[in-house]
Amino acid sequence: MQGQTQRRGPGTGAMVAVALIIAVVASTLGSVGTYLLTRSSGNATDPSYSLGPVPTGAASRAPDSVPGVAARVLPSVVSIEAGSASEGATGSGFLIKNGYVVTNNHVVAAAASSGEIRVMFNNRKTTSARIVGRDPGSDLAVIKPEETFGTPEITLGNSDQVVVGDPVIAIGSPLGLTGTVTTGIVSSLNRPVIAGDDTGTSSEEPAYISAIQTDAAINPGNSGGPLVNGRGEVIGVNSAIATLSRSMNSQSGSIGLGFAIPVNQTRRVAEDLISTGKARRSKIGIVLDKEYRGQGVRIASEPSQGQQPVDANGPAGKAGLKAGDVILEIDGLALQDGNELIALIRSKAPGSKITIKYQRSNQERSATVTVVADDTPAPSPS
The missing domain is CATH 2.40.10.10 (Trypsin-like serine proteases)
Structure with missing residues (x-):
């Protein structure tokens, strides 16, 4: 109708400004509220705060769990200090039947000629010990503590x-x-x-x-x-x-x-x-060719330091092996070098039978060899 004025709402700019003002006020009020709720006598501590009680009851461990196994074995394990005026070493050991302790030769070697060995048990009690015997070739030694303080012997497996x-x-x-x-x-x-x-x-x-x-x-x-x-x-x-x-x-x-x-x-x-007082050394009666670099391990072709490549009366000789033969496998394990062959033979007990696969004139053959002990093993001085 002519002569009337039309009412209009607030513009978009005014509405945005109002919204921003409301947001700022709400944020301020929230911060003030948080401060009022969290302040306590003017500092940040809360006298009533608690994380709850400590759990009660025995914490059981299964016998075959790591804690269960450790609890059974730890009492049989000892700490060893051995040495002389010029050198020394520390290591560990474990108690076997009749109060003997097994350890490494290199742990007690420093005390072999003149020196002292001290053994500390799991209960922190200590005593002296003497060397019963050492075998550098296997890095094993046995010592005998003066006291064992009721320590249980360990169980040996297979x-x-x-x-x-x-x-x-x-x-x-x-x-x-x-x-x-x-x-x-x-x-x-x-x-x-x-x-x-x-x-x-x-x-x-x-x-x-x-x-x-x-x-x-x-x-x-x-x-x-x-x-x-x-x-x-x-x-x-x-x-x-x-x-x-x-x-x-x-x-x-x-x-x-x-x-x-x-x-x-x-x-x-x-x-x-x-x-x-000495350890038997297992052997099969051969001398190795240290210069050979091919597959497997070759028996020497010529005598070395007065030894024949194959002892005719030894296990390998009786099984038919000859100088120059290349040993490829022992009990199905392919050989990488001479050190591996020596280690494998020495790990066998005298009387053990092993199967050897070898090569001669490009033909593969096999033989069963019975490991024997060295006739004259020499005990290490102790």
Whole structure:
């Protein structure tokens, strides 16, 4: 209608401005409210605050769990300090039948001629010990503490039943930290390891070990301690670690490559050392060609240092092996080098039968060889 004015609502700009004002006011009121709700007597403490009560009741562990196994095995594991005025070493060991302790030769070697050995048990009691016997060739030794303080003997297992992937627990005193427990699996079997000095500068021979490899953390001081299975049975003696420098005796830390002497070999060597003071050395009566670089391991073609390549009256000679034959496999395991063959033979008990696949004139043959003991094993001075 003419003469009337039309009413109009607020513009878009005014509405945006109002919305912003409302948002700022709401934010301010929220902050003030939060402050008023959380302040307490002018500071940030809350006298009524609580995280609740500590859970009660016994925390049980299954006997076959890692804590359960560790609780059974730890009392039988000892820490060892051995040395003379000029050198010393620390390591671990474990108690076997009649109060003897098994450890590594390199742990106690420093005290062999003149020195002292101290053994500390899991209950922190200490005593002196004497060397019963040492075998540098297997890096094993047996000592006898003066007292055992009622310590239980450990249970020995069967290393021939171990398979790759089995869970294992390593126990010992790495870096002097007694009663240390680490876990892992069996990473490999029959791993050839040379422990000791293989340069020829040491007065003691190197140890050739057909080792159990594990990723359970093993560090300096673990040497001589037990590697046990899920039942708490010893399957190996922790002896060496690999490092990034490829040295098996370096004092570097674990990189997940540890090596243990199989317990079946340990059992045999310990029995020999306790019974006679010396360990029998297994052999098949051959001399290896150290210059050979082909597949397998070749028997020497010529005599070396007065020894014939094949002892005619030895196990290999009686089985038909001859000079120049190339040994390809032992019990189905393809050989990589001579060190592996030596380690495998030494891990066998005298009287054991092994199957050898070998090559002669480009023809493969096989033979069954019975391992024998060296006729004149010489005990290490102790």
